[in-house]
Amino acid sequence: MEEGSRGSEIERLKAELAALQQKLEERERSEASLRAENARLRSLFDQLPVGVWATDLVGNVLMANAESQRLLGVAEGTEPSPKALPVEEWGESTVYLHGDKSTPYLLEELPHARALRGESVRTAEVFLRNENLPEGAWHEVHAAPLRDTSGTQTGAVSVFISSESRKNFEEEVALRNKELVASESEKSELIARLRMAVQELSTPILTLWEDVLALPVIGVVDSRRSAEMMERLLDEIVRSQSRFVIIDLTGVEVIDTSTADHFMKLVKAVNLIGARCVLTGIRPAVAQTLVDLDVNFGQLETLRNLKHGLRYCLRWLDAEDARQNTVSEGEARRARWS
Numbered sequence: 001m002e003e004g005s006r007g008s009e010i011e012r013l014k015a016e017l018a019a020l021q022q023k024l025e026e027r028e029r030s031e032a033s034l035r036a037e038n039a040r041l042r043s044l045f046d047q048l049p050v051g052v053w054a055t056d057l058v059g060n061v062l063m064a065n066a067e068s069q070r071l072l073g074v075a076e077g078t079e080p081s082p083k084a085l086p087v088e089e090w091g092e093s094t095v096y097l098h099g100d101k102s103t104p105y106l107l108e109e110l111p112h113a114r115a116l117r118g119e120s121v122r123t124a125e126v127f128l129r130n131e132n133l134p135e136g137a138w139h140e141v142h143a144a145p146l147r148d149t150s151g152t153q154t155g156a157v158s159v160f161i162s163s164e165s166r167k168n169f170e171e172e173v174a175l176r177n178k179e180l181v182a183s184e185s186e187k188s189e190l191i192a193r194l195r196m197a198v199q200e201l202s203t204p205i206l207t208l209w210e211d212v213l214a215l216p217v218i219g220v221v222d223s224r225r226s227a228e229m230m231e232r233l234l235d236e237i238v239r240s241q242s243r244f245v246i247i248d249l250t251g252v253e254v255i256d257t258s259t260a261d262h263f264m265k266l267v268k269a270v271n272l273i274g275a276r277c278v279l280t281g282i283r284p285a286v287a288q289t290l291v292d293l294d295v296n297f298g299q300l301e302t303l304r305n306l307k308h309g310l311r312y313c314l315r316w317l318d319a320e321d322a323r324q325n326t327v328s329e330g331e332a333r334r335a336r337w338s
Contacts, residue, residue, distance in 0.1 A: 051160035115143035115156035218251030250281030
């Protein structure tokens with residue numbers, strides 16, 4: 001009886017041992033499967049083209065993939081420190097700057113710090129520099145709180161995306177735009193100089209003789225060109241103290257009332273600053289048009305060509321100088337008699 005009971009107990013224990021052995025094997029297989037799955041997930045996690053960095057509320061690193069280590073300037077192969085790193089110590093080895101690359105971030109305003117306070121941060125731009133990133137690097141950062149199933153915050157996670165290529169492209173575009181603006185400015189200055197040169201060529205003012213200027217006119221004279229001619233001619237008369245201006249119209253093939261009016265205004269302006277005008281080179285067709293239009297040049301002296309105009313001016317100047325000499329001699333004699 002007792003032997004039968006012991007035999008039954010042994011069989012029961014064997015059955016329980018076999019069951020435990022089976023459960024242990026199943027557990028080992030399950031753990032091996034979980035380890036393999038974790039390894040696959042870790043490999044996938046490390047292959048992500050973005051950095052992922054998660055901590056608990058006091059700064060213990062919960063997870064950090066390879067890209068986050070690289071982007072944050074952590075030496076390759078270095079495991080995240082098990083030591084909790086409070087927010088106020090984040091700046092001991094790394095400098096965090098705003099988009100202008102000169103204004104420091106307040107540590108409590110960094111995206112991960114804000115996420116630890118329960119905020120969700122979308123697309124903050126951070127420039128960081130440390131020993132392993134001496135040139136610095138641009139990052140686009142997204143951060144959010146981590147919560148358990150009850151909604152209680154347990155930490156924070158940040159996702160880093162390198163924006164180095166985009167920022168370099170933007171800086172390159174800005175540089176090119178600056179160069180284009182400078183180039184356009186240079187071109188504008190060149191165009192302005194060329195325009196001035198063309199104006200001078202289209203309205204040349206020649207010194208024919210002492211006290212005698214010549215203004216050869218070629219082509220059509222509109223209000224804009226007339227104003228330019230008047231400004232340049234009056235400036236030159238004042239500068240050179242000339243007493244005569246010969247306006248030569250040999251190059252003018254067509255004239256109308258408006259053009260004639262421009263010339264009359266030019267003549268009046270010259271007279272007002274103490275010089276005299278002579279008109280030369282009027283073509284027969286132009287003369288006929290002026291008669292048909294009943295254009296009256298008043299007492300303005302008109303001569304055949306530039307040669308006759310210069311001759312007239314020189315005779316007038318000689319006569320004027322002789323008269324001035326006679327007046328001077330008379331005044332000298334009166335002074336002696338007195």
